[in-house]
Amino acid sequence: MAVRSKAKKPAKAPRRKPGARKAASGKTAPGSLLTQSQVDEIFARFQAADPHPKTELRYKDSFTLLVAVVLSAQATDASVNLATPALFAVADTPQKMVALGEAGVTDKIKTIGLYRNKAKNLIALSKKLIEEHGGKVPNTRESLESLPGVGRKTANVVLNVAFGQATIGIDTHAFRVANRTGLAPGKTPLIVEETLNRIVPERYKHNAHHWLILQGRYVCKARKPECWRCIISDICLFEPKTEALA
Numbered sequence: 001m002a003v004r005s006k007a008k009k010p011a012k013a014p015r016r017k018p019g020a021r022k023a024a025s026g027k028t029a030p031g032s033l034l035t036q037s038q039v040d041e042i043f044a045r046f047q048a049a050d051p052h053p054k055t056e057l058r059y060k061d062s063f064t065l066l067v068a069v070v071l072s073a074q075a076t077d078a079s080v081n082l083a084t085p086a087l088f089a090v091a092d093t094p095q096k097m098v099a100l101g102e103a104g105v106t107d108k109i110k111t112i113g114l115y116r117n118k119a120k121n122l123i124a125l126s127k128k129l130i131e132e133h134g135g136k137v138p139n140t141r142e143s144l145e146s147l148p149g150v151g152r153k154t155a156n157v158v159l160n161v162a163f164g165q166a167t168i169g170i171d172t173h174a175f176r177v178a179n180r181t182g183l184a185p186g187k188t189p190l191i192v193e194e195t196l197n198r199i200v201p202e203r204y205k206h207n208a209h210h211w212l213i214l215q216g217r218y219v220c221k222a223r224k225p226e227c228w229r230c231i232i233s234d235i236c237l238f239e240p241k242t243e244a245l246a
Contacts, residue, residue, distance in 0.1 A: 026038075029198075030195070030198050031186075031191075031194070031195035031198060031199065032182065032183055032184055032185070032199050033183075033185060034181075034182050034183060034237075036199065038235050039200065039201075040201055041235060042181075042183065043200060043201065043208065045231045046204075046211035046231075047204060047207070049231055050211065050214070053207050053210035053211055053214060055157070056077045056078075057069065057072060057077050057081065058084060058085070059084075060088065060092060061092075061162075062162040063093060063094060063129075063137050064092055065137075065157075065158060065161055065162050066147075066158050067084070067087070067088075067122060068081075068084055069154045069158060070118060070122065070149045070150060070154055071083070071084070071109060071112055073114070073149075073151075073154070074114060075112050075113045075114070079111060079112050079113075082111065083108060083109050083111050083112050087109060090104075090108075091104075091105065093135065094125075094126035094127070094135050095126075095130060095135060097123065098123060098126050102119050102120055105119040106119040117149075118149065120148075121148040122149070124149070125148045125149055125150065128146075128147055129147070137162065139162075139163045139165075141155050141156075141167075144158060144159070152189075152190070153170055153189065154169075155167075156170075156209070157209075160206065160209065165206075168193050168200070168205065169193075169209045170189035170190075170192050170193045170196075171213055172216070173213045173214075173217050173220075174192070174209055174212035174213050175189055175192055176220065177212045177215050177216045177220045178192045180220060180236070180237075181220075181232065181235070181237060182236070182237035183196075183199075184196045184199065196208060215230075225238065227241040228241070
């Protein structure tokens, strides 16, 4: 399955004086610092700029997606994508993963952070898939979260990407964007996720976490946010805004 390797650059926002924002009108969305009309506008712009956002992890099916997402915890998608081709060449099913063994998995993923613990989890979750789910990846949150190495974020991503459910996975990028913009401020990923589930319009919900992740990865960066080319900078509450270098 083809997966985009580079996010589309958002269109440049109109230049404006630092600190200037679009006038807000209407009722504040529950849990947000923005009005519901501003929330709607943010996701309308994301959709216009990138109508079909996708995960940047490379995978072939629901099992390889699950493996890739587990490996991506506290690691970059790029580092995972470098390691998984060799792994999937010999272990693209739970049965093959178990047959490869923990030492074999460890050798294939040793360039990824926390690789020893992740190798142990991949063997354990593969065994559980075989024993309890007939070797298939389950499509419920409860079953996914019962698998070794699978937390709420991983479950949300698998449910969204593999099964088309309108779940919202909160990684470090989505968490930063939600807080920095005022869209869904919260001290924990769960609080941010719950707020987004309340305020994101249904028509945008399936793609919402992809847009937030890509925004955080390529524009709203942790150290140097590139506000000068952000398509929602006139709505975002973050200050100071950065400007393009002359």
